[in-house]
Amino acid sequence: MKDPLSLKNQLCFPIYALAKEVINQYRPLLDExxxxxxxxxxxxxxxxxxxQTVGQLGEKLFLDSGTLTPLLKRMEQKEMVIRKRSSNDERxxxxxxxPKGTALKEKAKSIPHRIMESIGISQEELLILKEIIIKILNKKK
Incomplete structure (x- = not known):
């Protein structure tokens, strides 16, 4: 590797670009x-x-409560979720x-397949990529 600071030699850049591209593939489907x-x-x-508790959700999605709170507030305003304080512990x-949030599941069923088609890699390649990503994410814990 000639120049470790060259953009073409960065690991983070293709991961960043891929994440943006995949989310862009989801956008029109989620707009529906x-x-x-x-x-x-x-x-x-x-x-x-x-x-789920907000804490459990945050752990699963790698998001903190500062990010989740406004997100969940908007979802509650759209009548997709209900937020309720625990009677045992107010925190x-x-x-x-x-029912609206539950009904969206049926409408969303085709999204994974449509994304898979738009990405243009095989199921096997996708599983390999996913395993590598999960391995990297789990190393952080």
Missing amino acids: LDVTYPQYLVLIVLWDNEE IVKLSLT
Whole structure:
């Protein structure tokens, strides 16, 4: 490697560019549901788990409460989620889906397949890429 500070020699740049590109692929599909990419991720977690605390959600999505709070507030205004303080501990906020939030799951079912087609790599390549990314993310913990 001649110049370690050259853009073409940076690991971070292609990862950054790929993340932007993938999110851009999602945008028109999510516009159909009237959700942003971060809201879509929240919905995915709640579709898997009926109820989550804000803390649990933050851990799963690698987001802090300062980022999650306004995001969840907007989702609540759109009547997708309900935020409720725990009766046992006022500091804990529990999240659950509204019927509208639950209904969006059916509309979102085609998104993973449509994204896969738009990215243009095989299922096998995608699984390899995902394993490498997860390995890097888990090393951070």
